[in-house]
Amino acid sequence: MNRTAILSRLRQLGGAGLGAPLLVLLILMLLVIPLPAFVLDLFFTFNIALSLIILLVVIYTAKPLEFAVFPTVLLVATLMRLGLNVASTRIVLLEGHESPDAAGKVIEAFGAFVIGGNFAVGLVVFAILVIINFVVVTKGAGRVSEVSARFTLDAMPGKQMAIDADLNAGLIDADEARARREEIAREADFYGAMDGASKFVRGDAIAGILILFINVIGGLAIGMGQHDMPLAEATERYVLLSIGDGLVAQIPSLLLSVASAILVTRVGSGSEDVGQQFSAQFLNHPRALAISAGVILLLGLVPGMPHLPFLLLGTLLGGSAWWLMQRARQAAVEAGPVAETPAAGGEAEVKELTWEDVMPVDRIGLQVGYRLIPLVDKQQGGQLMGRIKGVRKKLSQELGFLIPPVHIRDNLDLPPNAYRLQILGVTVGEAEIHPDREMAINPGQVFGSVQGIEGQDPAFGLDAVWIEPAQKDHAQALGYTVVDPETVIATHLSQVLQDHAYELFGHEEAQQWLDNLAKVAPKLAESLVPDTIPLTLLVKVLQNLLKEKIPIRDMITIAETLAEYGRTSQDPDALTAAVRAALGRAIVQQINGLAEELPVITLDPELEQLLQKTLQSAGAEGAGVEPGLAQRIHQLLEEQARKLETAGKPAVLLVSSMLRSWLARFVRHTIPGLHVLSYNEVPEDQQVKVVGVVGQRA
Known part of the structure; x- marks a missing residue:
């Protein structure tokens, strides 16, 4: 059977659900059945290889959720290692008196070759490894896991609100929103599982110390009491075997602890592994390498210092800094070619003007200050172009016609952080943003305050604070909706396009x-x-x-x-x-959703008859309506609409078909939340509840 067939068979066994039962049987076998020394060597070697593989997989993982099974792998590897400890303890105590390799060649090698056959040195090395693993790595990783789990759970409501905001703004579709919500839930589950798994690693480190002392004490008792060995011989034999056994278990344990610490301390963009982040961030500062090289070279010239190591390392650092500087300079030259200039003696020929020189007005325009150019430049990582495309797609699907393209230009007359939205060449909205920060919007109820630059959401006028990106999780945990600068502009554009769709x-x-x-x-x-x-x-x-x-x-x-x-x-x-x-049914559903009852405001019959007579005599524009009466009607309608909005209900004014058009124009810009419907626009099966009546003497 070739290698491909073997791998295919193993995948079939794993896919059939046999992997977990076989692993449980293996661990039970290690705990119960005495194993030959050769089989124990194979298991110890496999344990070391497995730990090394897990560590390398973690290093090459771009983000923690790509290795979401890690907590379970950590638990299984720990149980396997403890099972090996039990199996090795059994064979050391049963056959350790016969020869130094009675427990296998691996334990003998770690007890003799690694520590030179000196059990005192072995105890010191084992103690140092335990301190590194238990006090430094495991304790730190456990604390990071605990804090990450707590912050992730606290930030879930804010992240969910941010997803809803992107979905409502048309930046993402329902499938992507569902995927993001699932990712947030998986992230919370992962860090919660890591918080628990770190306790297993910590317990494993403690168990390693206890198992060592139990092996030493049990070995001395068995060697001197049952096999009549002298104290010196029993001490040397069993202590060396116990230390070798402890080192064989402690090194894989340390590798897994390091892997756990690396995974929970990852702060990445989601597309780079640890090695790529190191190259992009650590080696991106050749000046730091150059200064370090100078300091090391100076130390190498100090009398009494070992010159060769310092001078050699200083030279290597200096050469690396010089190479990185040269590479950065070459990249800058390639990225910014020098523009060609016309010859000094010649003048550019002036062409005759044509209609091509008359530029048409942009139907939708976005002008940005020079500090916002990176937001629209894909080569600099800008995502605004994709967000705008998402807005156009969503609005086109909702409104029923294709939204024209958005023409983006830089405008040096604008402040550096400002942008301007135009419809048919006329400015309809503008605002200033901070491209290096994120906007934390107060949705109406938050549980604290955040530090930053005070501002307002340009789309809806809500209070907001521009915060540092590092404060995002904290702000979301307090109830703020946190969005990036691209989302702020895209949401503002979406609102403007909805208000001016008829002009397009x-x-x-x-x-x-x-x-x-x-x-x-x-x-x-x-x-x-x-x-x-x-x-x-x-x-x-x-x-x-x-x-x-x-x-x-x-x-x-x-x-x-x-x-x-x-x-x-x-x-x-x-x-x-x-x-x-x-379209009455669709209009009512757009306003009131699927609610059975529609709350409405109506006009007093006398007032409605008065307005009808006025419109019949003065025309549909309502020019003959007395200004005082119009102001009073507007005031009462605004009060009623505010009451309904406070109660969380839509504000609907129900009038006759003759008055609907004029009243809709009358309140369109001054009371934007008030919907004006006529009686024949309400479906016959729709229940209507009158919640307010507006009269001229109210």
């Missing part, structure tokens, strides 16, 4: 909308434009819907309604009202 929808978008309709309902699309309504009227109706934040995804319902009412009316407001009534 034009004739080209309407034609694309019709083309998509033709794919699912070709006859309906063919009869709608231009047979029933012109394209210009379709654009106006769809813009009206988007202005009131109603998606135009349901193309068939919209087209069928326009085809029905377009033959009797060409008024865009009347057609918009008809489409809204057809």
Whole structure:
């Protein structure tokens, strides 16, 4: 059977669930059945190799969750090592009087060759290894595991809120959000398991000390009492065997402790292992190597010092620093080529102006200060371009038409940390951010404060603090929602695009909308434009819907309604009202979700009749409404809307279809949280509860 077949067979046994039972049987065999010395040598060698493999896997692991099975591996390896201790103790006490290699060649080698056959030296070496393992490595790793587990659990709510914020902003989809939540849960489980597994390692170190003394005392008692050995011979024989046994177990234990400490102290980007981090961070400072080389060389010149080691090491450090500096200088030259300049004697030819020189206005523009350029430069690790693409994809799917590309430019007239959002060349939002910090947003209830630069979330105006990245876990544990600078800009852009979506929808978008309709309902699309309504009227109706934040995804319902009412009316407001009534169920669900009862505010019948008469005589714009009455209505509506928002309910004003359009324009910008619906937009099976009435004498 070749090697491939053997490996395939082993994988089949492991996949069949036989690996764990076989391992348990092995450990039981070590505890119960006496083993020959040769088999014990194989197990000891396997134990050392297994510990070394685990250590190397940890070193080459990019992030802890890639080796999430480590706590279980640590426990199993510890139990196996303790089983080997029991098996070796049995054979040392039973056959140790016969020869120095009675317990196997491995224990003899560690007792004779490693410590030179001197049991006093062996005791000192064993004590030093135990102190290193128990006092330094194991204790430190256990403390780090405990703190990491506590901080990870405390930071889970904040991390979950950050994922929800990214999902709502369109930066990630539902699958990625689910994957991130699972990763957070796995991370908490991992550090919790590591906290418990570190106790096994600590107990193993204590057990090694106790087993050594038990072996020494038991060996002396058996050697002198049962085999009539002199004290000196029994001491030399059993103490050397016990020390060899202890060293064979203590070295793998130390390797596993180091692996555990490396894994829980990892602070990485998730894409680099320990070696890559060392090369990228430690060797990225040739100046430090050069100064160290100078100090070592000076020490080597001091009289009385050993010159050769200091001078040799100083020369190596200096050469390394020089090589790193040369490499950095060459990389800088390759990254920034010198621009060519025109000849001194010639002048550039001035070309005739053409229409190509007239630059069109960017439909969506993002201008950034020079300190924000790394956020949009992929070569410098910037992720803003990907975030913006995610925002466009999410909004396009929600609104029902393709959001145009965002043109990003640097603007030296802006402050270094500022950015500006523009729609059709007009600025609609701007803010300043700190690219080297993260924004901790106060969602309304936090359990403490964080140190940083006070500010506001530019998208929703919430209080926020710009904190150092190292404070992220602490801020999340206090209840803050922590987002990076790219997310701040992307969320602000998403909010602006939703508010101004109707300005981005034009004739080209309407034609694309019709083309998509033709794919699912070709006859309906063919009869709608231009047979029933012109394209210009379709654009106006769809813009009206988007202005009131109603998606135009349901193309068939919209087209069928326009085809029905377009033959009797060409008024865009009347057609918009008809489409809204057809989309009533979707509109109510968008506002109130799946709740059975819809809380609404209504107008007093006298006030409603007064406004209807005024609009009939003065026109739909409401120019004839008395200013004092309009101000009073606005004040009362604002109070009612605030009460509902405080109670966690949507604010809905329910009026007649004649008043809906004017009242919607009346409160659109001043009371943005108030939704204005007409009676015929509420589905017949929807339960309505009147929670407030607005009257002119209220």
